[in-house]
Amino acid sequence: MTEKEFLKNYDPSAFERPSTAVDSVIFTVYQEELQVLLIKRDELPFHGKWSLVGGYVNIHQDDSLDATALRKLEEKTGFSSPYLEQVMSIGGKERDPRGWTISTIYYALIPHDALNLNPGKGASDAKMTSIAEALNMELAFDHKTVLKHCLERLRNKALYTTLPVHLMRGNFTLSELQSIFETILGHTIQQKSFRRRMLGSETLEETGEMRETTRRPAMTYRLKAGVSPHYFTRNLESVHL
Amino acid sequence: MTEKEFLKNYDPSAFERPSTAVDSVIFTVYQEELQVLLIKRDELPFHGKWSLVGGYVNIHQDDSLDATALRKLEEKTGFSSPYLEQVMSIGGKERDPRGWTISTIYYALIPHDALNLNPGKGASDAKMTSIAEALNMELAFDHKTVLKHCLERLRNKALYTTLPVHLMRGNFTLSELQSIFETILGHTIQQKSFRRRMLGSETLEETGEMRETTRRPAMTYRLKAGVSPHYFTRNLESVHL
DNA sequence: TTATCTATCGGTCTTTCAGACCTTAAAATT
DNA sequence: AATTTTAAGGTCTGAAAGACCGATAGATAA
Numbered sequence: 001m002t003e004k005e006f007l008k009n010y011d012p013s014a015f016e017r018p019s020t021a022v023d024s025v026i027f028t029v030y031q032e033e034l035q036v037l038l039i040k041r042d043e044l045p046f047h048g049k050w051s052l053v054g055g056y057v058n059i060h061q062d063d064s065l066d067a068t069a070l071r072k073l074e075e076k077t078g079f080s081s082p083y084l085e086q087v088m089s090i091g092g093k094e095r096d097p098r099g100w101t102i103s104t105i106y107y108a109l110i111p112h113d114a115l116n117l118n119p120g121k122g123a124s125d126a127k128m129t130s131i132a133e134a135l136n137m138e139l140a141f142d143h144k145t146v147l148k149h150c151l152e153r154l155r156n157k158a159l160y161t162t163l164p165v166h167l168m169r170g171n172f173t174l175s176e177l178q179s180i181f182e183t184i185l186g187h188t189i190q191q192k193s194f195r196r197r198m199l200g201s202e203t204l205e206e207t208g209e210m211r212e213t214t215r216r217p218a219m220t221y222r223l224k225a226g227v228s229p230h231y232f233t234r235n236l237e238s239v240h241l
Numbered sequence: 242m243t244e245k246e247f248l249k250n251y252d253p254s255a256f257e258r259p260s261t262a263v264d265s266v267i268f269t270v271y272q273e274e275l276q277v278l279l280i281k282r283d284e285l286p287f288h289g290k291w292s293l294v295g296g297y298v299n300i301h302q303d304d305s306l307d308a309t310a311l312r313k314l315e316e317k318t319g320f321s322s323p324y325l326e327q328v329m330s331i332g333g334k335e336r337d338p339r340g341w342t343i344s345t346i347y348y349a350l351i352p353h354d355a356l357n358l359n360p361g362k363g364a365s366d367a368k369m370t371s372i373a374e375a376l377n378m379e380l381a382f383d384h385k386t387v388l389k390h391c392l393e394r395l396r397n398k399a400l401y402t403t404l405p406v407h408l409m410r411g412n413f414t415l416s417e418l419q420s421i422f423e424t425i426l427g428h429t430i431q432q433k434s435f436r437r438r439m440l441g442s443e444t445l446e447e448t449g450e451m452r453e454t455t456r457r458p459a460m461t462y463r464l465k466a467g468v469s470p471h472y473f474t475r476n477l478e479s480v481h482l
Numbered sequence: 483t484t485a486t487c488t489a490t491c492g493g494t495c496t497t498t499c500a501g502a503c504c505t506t507a508a509a510a511t512t
Numbered sequence: 513a514a515t516t517t518t519a520a521g522g523t524c525t526g527a528a529a530g531a532c533c534g535a536t537a538g539a540t541a542a
Contacts (some may be wrong), residue, residue, distance in 0.1 A: 017258040018300050020332075020343055057332065059259050059341035065332035089330040089345045091261075091298065091306035100300035102261055102343065104330045175519075193500050195520075200499095215518040216508040233476040234499060234528090416490075434529050436491075441528090456489040457537040475499090475528060 018091060018100040022068040023054035023143065024084075025105070025150040026077060029167050029183050030112040033130045036147065037076065037117070038139075040125035045097045046140035050129075052147065053077075054103070069106045076126060078116030082108040083166035087153050095142045107150040111169035158184045159235045162203050171207045171220035174198060189236060201230035259332060259341040263309040264295035264384065265325075266346070266391040267318060270408050270424050271353040274371045277388065278317065278358070279380075281366035286338045287381035291370075293388065294318075295344065310347045317367060319357030323349040324407035328394050336383045348391040352410035399425045400476045403444050412448045412461035415439060430477060442471035 026037035038050040055072045062068040066084065074080050084106055091102040112128075119126040129137075134147060157163045164180050178194045198204060205224050210217035267278035279291040296313045303309040307325065315321050325347055332343035353369075360367040370378075375388060398404045405421050419435045439445060446465050451458035 015260065015297055016300055018261050018298055019256065020259050020261060056256055057259055057341075057343070059257055059334065063333060065330060065343065068332075086329055088327055089306060091309075091345070092304060093300065100298075102298070102306065102345070104332070104343070173519085190501055190503095191519090192502080192521080196500080212509095213518080214510060215516085216510090216520090218519055232499095233479075235474040236500075414490085431530055431532095432490090433492080433531080437528080453538095454489080455539060456487085457491090457539085459490055473528090477529080 018102050019096070019098065020057045021054055021101060021103045022057060022065060022072060023052045023103050023105055023146055024069050024073055025052055025107040025147055026073065026082075026110055027107060027150075027154060027167070028110050028112045028115060028128060029164075029180050030128065032179065032183050034183050035112075035128040035130050036134050038127060038129050038134060038137075039076065039119060039123045041122065041140055042119075042124040043122045049140040050134075050137055051140035052143045065104050066106075069104075069108075073108055075120050076118055077110060077114075078118060079110050079114045082110045083163065084108045085153075087150055090142070090146070103146075105146050105149065107154060109154075109163070109166040111167055113169055155185060159238055160232045162198065162201050162230045165203070165223055165229075168223075171209060171211075171222050173211050173218040173220055175218060177221075185236075185238075187239065193236065197232060197236075201232070203227045203230045259343050260337070260339065261298045262295055262342060262344045263298060263306060263313060264293045264344050264346055264382075264387055265310050265314055266293055266348040266388055267314065267323075267351055268348060268391075268395060268408070269351050269353045269356060269369060270405075270421050271369065273420065273424050275424050276353075276369040276371050277375050279368055279370050279375060279378075280317065280360060280364045281368075282363065282381055283360075283365040284363045290381040291375075291378055292381035293384045306345050307347075310345075310349075314349055316361050317359060318351060318355075319359060320351050320355045323351045324404065325349045326394075328391055331383070331387070344387075346387050346390065348395060350395075350404070350407040352408055354410055396426060400479055401473050403439065403442050403471045406444070406464055406470075409464075412450060412452075412463050414452050414459040414461055416459060418462075426477075426479075428480065434477065438473060438477075442473070444468045444471045 028035050028037075037053055039053055041047055041049055041051050053072050053076045055068070057065065057068045062071060065086070069084060070080070073082060073084070087105045087107055089102055089104040091100070093100045095101055095103070115128070117126045117128075131151065135144065139147070154163075158181055164184055165177065167180050168177060174195055177198065178189060178191065181194065182188055203224055204221040207220045207222050209220050211220050269276050278294055280294055282288055282290055282292050294313055294317045296309070298306065298309045303312060306327070310325060311321070314323060314325070328346045328348060330343055330345040332341070334341045336342055336344070356369070358367045358369075372392060376385065380388070395404075399422055405425055406418065408421050409418060415436055418439065419430060419432065422435065423429055444465055445462040448461045448463050450461050452461050
């Protein structure tokens with residue numbers, strides 16, 4: 001049998017397939033709070049419960065898993081170029097009452113002022129919720145576990161990468177950026193250490209413009225065009241005052 | 242409609258599903274070489290080509306994705322308790338000629354002397370191949386890309402964790418362990434740095450027995466029971482002589 | 483028997499970078 | 513003009529890796 005003949009005779013339904021979904025944790029920082037996007041389900045199962053952003057892979061519409069995640073994300077947030085990172089996939093019989101499901105988990109970082117929420121089809125409401133609150137709610141499916149995994153990943157990356165810059169839009173001061181890091185980590189960082197690292201990472205550039213504020217003006221920076229996130233070889237301390 | 246009625250009427254075939262597979266890179270170190278397990282395919286597609294260990298998720302047999310990976314791994318290597326880590330999932334239309342496929346990728350660490358190769362169903366041969374060689378071969382599907390991702394993950398983890406200890410079996414000397422690290426990384430490590438880190442990681446314990454060899458005897462160590470891999474807060478240098 | 487060889491193993495100085503603390507600067511406010 | 517507050521940078525300390533060295537223990541060769 002040739003490869004061509006084989007493919008012609010190949011029966012995709014011979015093997016029973018799990019359903020395949022993508023779920024994303026959309027992070028933003030607003031008013032010194034790390035927040036995630038929750039969607040109120042208007043369909044069964046888990047009707048009326050809050051859930052993460054997700055949906056089935058559409059093999060006619062999506063070229064890849066990343067494409068599925070981006071499609072859902074744009075539908076719900078109106079933002080099309082987030083930092084998006086795949087975290088893991090979870091598969092099992094018990095996690096969805098409809099049967100064996102594989103869900104690939106992503107998290108995205110979106111600047112708060114870029115958000116344009118839209119509950120969309122199958123949902124009656126959408127809102128940003130603080131991490132503390134979300135972890136105290138009863139979320140649909142195993143979404144609390146999913147949220148914890150993404151949170152852990154994000155916090156770890158804040159200790160050794162420049163990733164959280166993707167929560168900033170346009171120009172920002174180093175103090176503003178430090179505040180974002182501190183909010184994610186849940187503790188303060190030594191100002192000097194933070195500045196040394198950021199300025200040494202070669203990923204930021206001065207805009208030349210100062211932030212005019214009520215106190216001493218601060219230099220504003222922007223992300224250098226075309227640079228990837230910087231990985232430090234040494235972590236910040238993970239526990240602090 | 243109640244949740245119960247909904248589930249009763251739910252039609253799983255309403256949404257066309259991608260096929261779902263698991264592929265694993267089985268690493269071992271032997272004779273100063275980092276090697277991976279390759280399987281010679283005896284079926285279409287890619288008949289006669291070498292591939293990684295993989296297979297479809299069987300929703301009646303497997304409780305989770307990890308279970309699928311372990312099942313395939315035990316079939317091919319005869320080893321049932323490897324260090325197994327999920328790396329990522331790749332999904333798309335083009336990666337398998339049979340259509341849209343999601344593959345969840347794992348890598349496993351197996352001590353060389355624990356291997357008991359068995360090509361198994363659908364394969365005519367199985368062999369351990371050095372990384373250098375494998376990367377020069379024409380592998381089935383997108384398995385070369387998959388291999389590169391796993392290799393990158395393993396090398397990074399060797400810089401800041403104790404993970405490679407899982408390539409050792411029973412008792413081992415620190416020199417033997419260092420050699421494993423050096424083989425993975427592809428460069429030498431300062432002996433003093435390595436010993437300081439390993440002994441400071443609190444994950445090893447002296448066995449009290451010395452390795453009798455042709456030179457000065459060395460203390461042998463074993464992995465402490467029940468400890469998880471240690472994460473250092475500082476990386477080893479990633480490039481060296 | 484003694485010298486040599488080689489791998490083991492610990493001593494210690496240097497280097498790098500984060501932590502901690504402090505001083506100075508630049509604005510607005512009192 | 514003095515005070516307050518945030519920005520920005522100086523500098524000392526501490527921790528851990530890099531680099532180099534010397535002592536040790538056994539096997540082997542002279």
